[in-house]
Amino acid sequence: MNHGTTGYIMTDDAKPQLTRIQQKNREIILEGALTVFSASGFRGATIDQIAEASGLSKPNVLYYFGSKDEIYQTLLTALLDTWLAPMLHIDSEGDPLDEVLRYVAAKLQLSRDYPRESRLFAYEVLQGAPHLGDILGGRLRELVDSTVVVLEGWMEQGRLKRVEPHHLIFSIWALTQHYADFEAQIKAVLGPGHDPYAEAQVYLDNLFRQMLAP
Template identity: 55%
Template sequence: MPDSLPDQPRKATRKSPAPKRSKIQQRNRSAILDAALEVFSAQGFRGATLDQIAEGAGLSKPNLLYYFPSKEAIHTELLSGLMDIWLDPLREMDPQGDPYAEIMTYVRRKLDMSREMPRESRLFANEILQGAPRMMDGLDATLKPLVDEKARVIADWMSAGKLKESDPHHLLFSIWAMTQHYADFDVQVRAVLGPEHDPFQEAENFIETFYARMLRP
């Protein structure tokens, strides 16, 4: 019998690249996501409708459904993009940097995000208030490990006498509460302070003094 032929090398299978979107498709997707951010941040997930989002985007509802199959799909895409943006300032806290400067840089960036991205802050807050049904996996897989890591860094700074002792996790919670409050409760803040005040400038001055007293040894 003739020798059997050697096995032929298999060709690597390649996944077909995702079809490139046209400029019109990119513009329409962007318009849908921006309109959805406005609607979700104001109405919450349950109160938002596809009709409201389509109207805000300047599209018909069938046209919107060409890009996204459901309200859930739009909401999930917004949240998945937001998680990385929200966590970037914490990721950049440098264990080798000056402890007080690193924490205050983080505080200022969080306050800047509340000033510049109030809709995103309210979108995130609404999702958390509902029990995070569409982003719990992200909280467990991304948020918790990062917060635990940075809490250990802060604890090491405190143990070395570079910062006053406190609970690192609750320190981070306090930063979130103090900075995001100015986005999530903007109407209340401005109603109390009055139109002659700049809430964010005044907040920055107050928070700087507050954390200096709390953290400096």
């Protein structure tokens, strides 16, 4: 392994990699940007706000990312990878009801653990997904289509009650991500002494179990 003079670590295949300090600074910037974008959306956010939220100077932010658009795209790409992971883990050889309920639980857990990311994604979609249109109509659609094939197979075998599989997936997204996107409303309505996500887990498990059990 050779060290270059650009601040990058050069691997044997000559591909530049960020040093540990540079990687840490990028992560700090992305964390600050997530706070700003999830509160203001892409249009309302500025590099100055991102720099302030990151605790770094504006020139420092622009050293690591060439533009606000680049920061936003980086966040959205990472977010989509995280959001899609539970669907990739649906096992066509597993018990159908268990697999669907596990997916519901995983999506709800993502909403609990990553509420800002969920709101950022919601902002993007509400604007017509200008930065994600190709991905939503490409990689996401392909993954959903392959999952629909699995669901339809289980339904044809009588192992799941027959429902429209696309809308089953949409309803899972809506009922789980709602708890992140409308967290303030839910907490205000429930009042103190409630754990919205724990209560939602019980409710959604029962809901989808009754809907899909053959």
